[in-house]
Amino acid sequence: TRRAAMATATALALTVSAGAATAQDKVTLRMSTPATETDQRSVALAEVFAPAVADFADYQPHYNASLVAQGSELESIATGDLEMSITSAQELATFFPEFSIFATGYVHQDAEHQVRVFNDPLMDPFKQKVEDELGVKLLAVMYLGRRHVNLRQCRDEVDVQTPDDLAGINLRMPGTDAWQFLGKALGANPTPMAFTEVYTGLATGSVDGQDNPLPTVVDSKFYEVTCQIALTSHLVDLNYVAFSKEVFDSLTPEQQQAVTDAAVAAAESGRQAQLQKEADLVSFLEGEGLSVYEPDVAAFRNHVQAQYLNTDASADWPEGVLDKINALGN
Numbered sequence: 583t584r585r586a587a588m589a590t591a592t593a594l595a596l597t598v599s600a601g602a603a604t605a606q607d608k609v610t611l612r613m614s615t616p617a618t619e620t621d622q623r624s625v626a627l628a629e630v631f632a633p634a635v636a637d638f639a640d641y642q643p644h645y646n647a648s649l650v651a652q653g654s655e656l657e658s659i660a661t662g663d664l665e666m667s668i669t670s671a672q673e674l675a676t677f678f679p680e681f682s683i684f685a686t687g688y689v690h691q692d693a694e695h696q697v698r699v700f701n702d703p704l705m706d707p708f709k710q711k712v713e714d715e716l717g718v719k720l721l722a723v724m725y726l727g728r729r730h731v732n733l734r735q736c737r738d739e740v741d742v743q744t745p746d747d748l749a750g751i752n753l754r755m756p757g758t759d760a761w762q763f764l765g766k767a768l769g770a771n772p773t774p775m776a777f778t779e780v781y782t783g784l785a786t787g788s789v790d791g792q793d794n795p796l797p798t799v800v801d802s803k804f805y806e807v808t809c810q811i812a813l814t815s816h817l818v819d820l821n822y823v824a825f826s827k828e829v830f831d832s833l834t835p836e837q838q839q840a841v842t843d844a845a846v847a848a849a850e851s852g853r854q855a856q857l858q859k860e861a862d863l864v865s866f867l868e869g870e871g872l873s874v875y876e877p878d879v880a881a882f883r884n885h886v887q888a889q890y891l892n893t894d895a896s897a898d899w900p901e902g903v904l905d906k907i908n909a910l911g912n
């Protein structure tokens with residue numbers, strides 16, 4: 583399996599490069615993400631994280647998946663080819679299926695709920711497993727935003743009220759099982775495609791739509807090639823700041839604390855920026871000619887939740903964790 587192969591790769595990487603960093607050298611932190619440089623998570627890492635660790639670390643960001651392909655970042659960290667990424671629960675679920683609980687539609691309620699869940703002891707076994715088996719530390723939770731359905735078709739052609747209205751719609755979803763399952767649970771026909779291909783996919787009509795939060799729709803200019811956004815809020819989406827355990831362990835305790843604090847501070851800064859954009863962007867998008875409207879969100883929530891609970895999508899969730907997550911909600 584992918585996980586077994588990675589365990590071997592991690593062991594090798596640890597043997598080969600242990601002790602590479604010395605106290606005098608600045609440690610190089612290559613970060614790879616499919617996100618753009620102007621994405622609020624990228625901005626927060628560059629403007630808050632990087633300066634806070636600059637005494638001992640050289641932060642080197644690579645955007646638009648230019649260093650590592652979307653979905654391969656964790657593997658690259660495990661093998662020592664990358665030090666940082668902004669990873670997702672969906673990507674972690676390819677190694678550890680139980681992470682799909684954090685990638686499930688309508689589980690997280692808002693940005694603060696994500697933070698409470700991340701800081702709760704319920705996360706400890708999840709974090710520990712990623713550290714032990716992949717050599718990756720999850721330092722902080724970043725807020726990407728509420729994902730909505732964004733289509734090329736105008737509303738006179740497709741009016742999205744319930745999951746039935748998405749039947750036959752080729753909805754681009756990121757390329758892992760957890761994402762594809764969510765697309766199906768929404769009632770659509772999910773199509774995997776890398777984030778960096780989405781603009782062209784929409785422009786050429788190879789897909790009918792995509793799902794991302796409003797700030798991403800604007801930042802990546804998807805509004806130029808789409809006509810409507812149905813505010814399904816089907817996933818309050820998050821990313822984790824992923825950091826090489828090998829590099830972390832090579833730092834002094836003070837530096838380790840600085841790295842952790844810097845990641846938490848960057849996440850908080852990015853979260854506030856993203857929330858502000860979500861609040862501001864509906865009127866911008868309407869000004870660009872898109873219909874932005876609320877469908878029957880209860881119909882979507884009921885349908886999506888039923889797909890998870892009545893299939894083996896929830897089979898790997900540890901006993902009691904969903905209840906604990908719900909108890910941390912509003």
Ligand code: KDO
Nearest residue numbers: 615616617618670756777794798
């Ligand atoms: C996407 O591919 O749609 C997605 O939004 C998935 C997220 O997990 C995250 O990786 C994000 O892309 C990228 O960071 C680009 O914003």
